[in-house]
Amino acid sequence: MRTMTAPRTRPLRDPAPSKWGYRWQRWMLTPGVRTGLRIGVPTLVLALAAGAWASNDTNRAMIIGRYDQLKAAIQHRPEFMVAGLAITGADEELASTVTELVPVKFPISSFDLDLEAMRAKVAGLAAVKDVYVRVGDAGALEIGITPRQPVALWRTAEGLRLIDSEGVFAGNVAQRAERRDLPLIAGEGAEDNIDEALALFRSAAPIAERVRGLVRIGNRRWDMVLDRDQRIQLPSEGPVAALDRVIGLEQSQDLLARDVALVDVRNPNRPTVRLQRDAVAATRNAVTTGANN
Amino acid sequence: MRDLYETQRAMRNVRKAAMQRGVIAILDVGTSKIACLVLRFDGPGRLAQVEGIGALAGQSQFRVIGAATTRSRGVRFGEIDAMQETERAIRTAVQAAQKMAEVRVDHVIACFSGARPRSYGLDGAVDVDSGIVTEADISRVLASCDVPDFGHDRDVLHAQPVNFALDHRSGMADPRGQVGNRLATDLHLMTVDATAIRNLFFCIKRCDLELAGLASSAYVAGVSSLVEDEQELGAACVDLGGGTTGISVFMKKHMIYSDAVRMGGDHVTGDISMGLQVPMQTAERIKTFYGGVMATGMDDREMIEIGGDTGDWERDRRTVSRAELIGIMRPRIEEILEEVRARLDAAGFEHLPSQQIVLTGGGSQVPGLDGLAAKILGQQVRLGRPLRVQGLPQAATGPAFSVAVGCALFAAHPQDEWWDFDIPAETYPARSLKRAVKWFKDNW
Structure with a gap:
């Protein structure tokens, strides 16, 4: 004969969740809430703890000091x-x-x-x-x-200056004698035409001993000043060629060695020479006396 | 009927939303138990790519990630009787399933067995205007079906087009794009008591869930326990539940008839309880342990201590033989099966090409039932178990869960219903507006 193992009938248990329990469980199963609890709550707790610790001034100072120390230790390796x-x-x-x-x-x-x-x-x-x-x-x-490589001396109202090939100021010089090796230029706008000036100085190499400098006249053309107060007035167009002609004249006929005050080649078709005042008188005397004959 | 159409369409949209979210719950509100499955949809299943395997009715798309069962409360004959009790039971099942799934579900597809289902076969026919059948023509032909007057207190639960005929060709599954002049359709309409649906709606809403679909459990039991050939050739699924016995007849993969007998396993338990003078729980226990329908000589000698639990332990040591128990159970089961037979006869089941009958549901676990059913229902009777789906716990693979599994299949792969098609334009209420727009276009 078989027997019922547990024939006893107890009152039926109906384990049903309460409405709020059910809602709570559903809320906790919502993906956002789950993620929030898994990540958000620990983060929040850590942040709160860190904030509470850092709210103490000595702690903050300690952190800053430790940081500076560490930084210095690394930087002074x-x-x-x-x-x-x-x-x-x-x-x-x-x-x-x-x-x-x-x-x-x-x-x-x-x-x-x-x-x-x-x-x-x-x-x-x-x-x-x-x-x-x-x-x-x-x-x-x-x-x-x-x-900067100074290529010329520039005489201005303030004094002597060194300028480089771009015409940029490169230093002061007290006296001309300090830089005998550099040519001298002067006049308004001289520094802007330094290339032309240098070309003229190169052309004037045969009479370099006598050249004292170049003067820019009216920011337009050059005058080459020689010793003995001689002056070569050059044209604004093609000054190098004009100077070459003067040099040629000098070499063939010793033009500049004569008693000439001014050689004017501004008009290439009509070069002009002005004599010294005394030379004019001497020439006139010579003519009247017939010294040359 | 219009508002029901809207409700069903809204439920379809909810289902779509649930599919996008990927988690949906299945709720089988039965008389003896409430089962809840949580399904997870993650795209087409792995098996879909393999050659030679079809869509598998969609069951490869989902995986059961939570399952729970609880004793049903407040449900009688498959209808909600005490709302608060049922609500608590639903909550219990849903909570346990959610806990197992570890995910919150918001959308639920429910099925229930009772509410006096009634089947109607409708037909309608329209002329095809353009010569080629379009979706609009299908909407029109569905709308042209002559809906019977089933009473204002009943609602349509299923309205499935089961057959399309184009001119002289019948038996088409999908006539769209075909050439023809006259399109006819057969529509299977199933109505249930409106109050039952409303109560269920309300219960599920009270549980903070959203209803994504409703199904008749007779139908979904057939979906899960009939094999494909049976659905194709014609078969009846008899779902022996606790309070009702659902019948659904399938043919060409469509349900063509559905009915319910308002008797089930609980009545057998009641008979035992009355016959042996024991409480219902004891009777239920005796039924499940020793129940049967075919008595043999051995059963006369097998005595069962029924333990009346009357409080008089010394004297109340009653025993019954198993033959007596079978003697109590058999007439009731016979009665149920006779009733099923009557319903099937009324539906004209004998005219189907194949007359397979599949018994499923918790009541089909009674030993020897197939022998008894063969005597009453005919020779082609077998016991059915639900289809296997991924992830279903072993405890939920028995025939008692064929409704739940079928509902899962229904969720994954619902059949086209009437409300899946648009309302044809000529019956649309906005027609006057359209006419106004047309007038403007014509005159300006």
Whole structure:
């Protein structure tokens, strides 16, 4: 005979969720809520804890101090240190000026160097055409300078100045004697026509001993000034060719060695020569006395 | 009927939204149990690419990720009787299934068995204007069906076009694009009590769920437990439930008839309870453990201690033989099957080319039922179990879950219903507006 194993009938259990329990469970199963609980709540707790800890001033100061310390420790590693200054491409005078201009106490961390400002400062010097500033090999602060090459002296109301081939101011000179090697120019607009002036000086090489300089007249044409107050007035068009003719005359007939005050070749068709005042009188005397005959 | 059309269309839209979200719940509101499955849709299934395997009626598209069953409360004859109780039961099932699935479901497809389903076969015919059948023609022919007066307190649950005929050709599944002059259709209309639908609507709404579809459980049981050949050649599915026994007749893969007998397993339990003078729960237990319908000589000797639990443990040690139990159960089951037979006869089941009958549902688990059913319903009787779907727990693969599984298939692959087609333009209420626009166009 078989028996019922559990014949007892208890009151029926109907485990049903309450309406709010059901809603709560559904809410908790919503994907957004699940994600929020999994990620948002831990994040929030961490953020709150961190905020509470950081709200204490000493803690914040400690963090900042620790940070600065760490930063300094890294920045002052020997790999980042700059030990010396190496200036290339400058003469001694310029180098000493630049050294004064760059006030750096070595050794210094390369993080503390403001290379841009340094470069701007050095590039501001008149004698410097171009410059690069970098932290190079072996911890040296390299300043590579391309100096301006002065090609002429320019006499202005303020004094003598050096100018380079682009007509840019490249320094001051106290006396003409300091730079005998450079030709002298003067007059309004002389610095803008430096190429022409240099060509004229090259053409005047045979009489270079006697040339004192070039004067720009009316910002239009050149006068070449020689010693003994001689002057060659050149045209605004084709001055080099005109000068060549004068040089030719000088070489063939010793024109300039004579008592000539002015050679005017402004009009190429009608070159004119003015004699010295005394020469005029002497010539006249000679004619009357017939000395030459 | 217009508002029902709108409701059903709205439910189809909800279903579409649920498909996009990928999670939908299946709710089988039965008399003895409420089952809830949570399905996850992730695109076409892996099997779809393999050559030689068809769409598998859509069951490869989804996976069951949550399943729960609870004892049904407040449901009688498949209809909601005590709303709060049912609501609690639904909540229990849904919550447990959600917990298993670990996902929240908002959309639910429900099926229920009762509410006195009634079947109507409608037909309609229209002339095809353009010579080629278009979707609009199908809408028109569906709208031209002569709807019987089924009473204001009934609602249409299913309205499926089962056949299209174009001129002299019949039996077409999809006449769109074909050339013809006269398009005719047969429509299977199934109505149920409006109050039952309304109650179910209300219950599901009270559970914060949105209804994405409604189905008759007789229909979905047929979908899941009939094999394809049976659906094609003609078969009846008898769903022996707790409070009702649903009948659905399939032919050419369409349900052509549906009915329900308002008797089921609970009545058998009631008979045992009355016959043996034991409480219902004990009777249910005895039925499931020792029940049967064919008595043998052995059963006379097998005594069952029924434990009346009257409180008098010393004297109340009643026993019955299993033969007695079978003697109580068999007449009721016979009665149910006779009633099914009568319904099938009334529907003209004997005219179908194949007369396969498939018994499914929880009541079909009674041992020896197939033998008894063969005597009453005819020789072609088999016991049906639901189709296998991915992820279904072992506990939910029995015949008692053929409705739930069928409803899942229905969710994945619903049949075209009347409300899937647009309302034809000439019956549209905005016609006067259209006419006004036309007048403007003509005159300006």
